[in-house]
Amino acid sequence: MQLPEHISSAQWQRFKAAADKLQPPFLLTDLGIIREKYLELQQGFDYASIFYAVKANPDDAVIELLAGLGSNFDIASTYELDKVLKFGVEPHRISYGNTIKKRSDIAYFHKHGIDLFATDSEADLRNIAEFAPGARIYIRILTEGSEGADWPLSRKFGCNPEMAIELAALAKELGLEPYGISFHVGSQQRDIDVWDGAIAKVKVVFERLLAEHDIQLKMINMGGGFPANYIQKTNEFHTYCEAITRFLQEDFAEEDVPRIILEPGRSLVGDAGVIVSEVVLVSRKSSTALERWVYTDVGKFSGLIETLDEAIKYPVYAERDGEEEEVILAGPTCDSMDIMYENHKYTLPLSLDIGDRLYWFSTGAYTTSYSSVEFNGFPPLKQYIV
Numbered sequence: 001m002q003l004p005e006h007i008s009s010a011q012w013q014r015f016k017a018a019a020d021k022l023q024p025p026f027l028l029t030d031l032g033i034i035r036e037k038y039l040e041l042q043q044g045f046d047y048a049s050i051f052y053a054v055k056a057n058p059d060d061a062v063i064e065l066l067a068g069l070g071s072n073f074d075i076a077s078t079y080e081l082d083k084v085l086k087f088g089v090e091p092h093r094i095s096y097g098n099t100i101k102k103r104s105d106i107a108y109f110h111k112h113g114i115d116l117f118a119t120d121s122e123a124d125l126r127n128i129a130e131f132a133p134g135a136r137i138y139i140r141i142l143t144e145g146s147e148g149a150d151w152p153l154s155r156k157f158g159c160n161p162e163m164a165i166e167l168a169a170l171a172k173e174l175g176l177e178p179y180g181i182s183f184h185v186g187s188q189q190r191d192i193d194v195w196d197g198a199i200a201k202v203k204v205v206f207e208r209l210l211a212e213h214d215i216q217l218k219m220i221n222m223g224g225g226f227p228a229n230y231i232q233k234t235n236e237f238h239t240y241c242e243a244i245t246r247f248l249q250e251d252f253a254e255e256d257v258p259r260i261i262l263e264p265g266r267s268l269v270g271d272a273g274v275i276v277s278e279v280v281l282v283s284r285k286s287s288t289a290l291e292r293w294v295y296t297d298v299g300k301f302s303g304l305i306e307t308l309d310e311a312i313k314y315p316v317y318a319e320r321d322g323e324e325e326e327v328i329l330a331g332p333t334c335d336s337m338d339i340m341y342e343n344h345k346y347t348l349p350l351s352l353d354i355g356d357r358l359y360w361f362s363t364g365a366y367t368t369s370y371s372s373v374e375f376n377g378f379p380p381l382k383q384y385i386v
């Protein structure tokens with residue numbers, strides 16, 4: 001088979017040397033690639049602060065690497081907070097980005113010196129005022145156009161801009177600092193124009209708060225959404241940087257472009273990982289069936305949950321040549337939803353056999369962190385670092 005375009009043969013050789021010594025299934029993550037991606041992002045947005053979204057890959061080695069590179073961290077729970085603090089990350093480099101939080105968790109963050117909180121509702125805002133008095137808050141707004149995102153993050157989070165204005169005014173009354181506005185255009189966002197619409201909404205909120213409430217916001221948190229290399233093509237990364245920077249400049253005069261925060265997850269760690277699996281069984285459902293079922297030792301419950309509705313289409317590779325035919329790819333568990341790809345026709349070599357290794361490229365994001373604990377007794381997906 002052909003390696004995916006974005007994998008150089010040198011990269012593949014280096015990767016294979018490590019993978020061949022290990023027993024599947026596992027995720028092999030290359031810290032060198034995460035480093036490259038981080039530096040690329042930093043160069044492309046040299047005016048922005050990067051807050052790594054820890055949920056994408058919460059491995060200690062990943063956190064340690066990014067902490068060393070000077071990254072800040074977007075944290076969703078006290079568990080993630082403990083992990084990041086362990087590496088000596090100072091509280092001013094941490095934001096509590098989850099809009100859904102217990103009071104006791106707000107108090108925990110406050111106790112550890114974190115003073116930057118996301119919110120999108122009055123009840124949460126009042127909790128922050130009570131349990132993290134004086135904190136800076138940023139309000140998450142709903143954005144349209146999450147259609148271009150392969151893994152949308154809309155609907156559940158954010159409020160409409162009108163409400164954001166009310167919340168900012170209330171924050172001031174409650175002794176909090178209304179600091180900024182955030183949005184997330186949806187993960188693996190392939191339509192760059194969506195940022196344009198989101199930034200335009202933010203601008204209106206900025207202007208109205210200044211005019212109507214004498215509140216000058218200082219920050220825009222543009223969330224994540226930058227892509228990894230899956231089967232569906234995306235623009236080059238520099239195209240994202242150039243377009244988004246232009247959108248900002250069009251809406252905010254150079255002297256008053258606010259502080260910009262980015263919260264990348266997928267784009268930093270996705271391409272750095274490869275899941276190595278083994279073919280458990282190859283079968284057909286009748287003697288005349290045209291498709292083979294290929295069952296592997298990884299599936300929806302061991303890291304591939306983003307194949308729900310076939311949303312994320314990872315490049316899959318086997319070290320076999322020759323004629324290929326369509327397959328249905330499924331996992332090893334006793335749950336019939338444990339099928340990764342059925343509608344999108346993956347093809348694999350006819351010579352593919354039990355025991356062969358299958359490589360799932362760009363699986364460094366949202367795999368280990370989503371893997372189940374012991375469904376059917378299968379242990380969580382292991383991760384090794386190179």
Ligand SMILES: *Cc1c(COP(=O)(O)O)cnc(C)c1O
Nearest residue numbers: 053187188224225263264265266
């Ligand atoms: C998940 C998440 C991110 C990361 O998004 P990616 O698309 O993976 O870069 C950033 N910010 C928030 C608030 C998130 O929930």
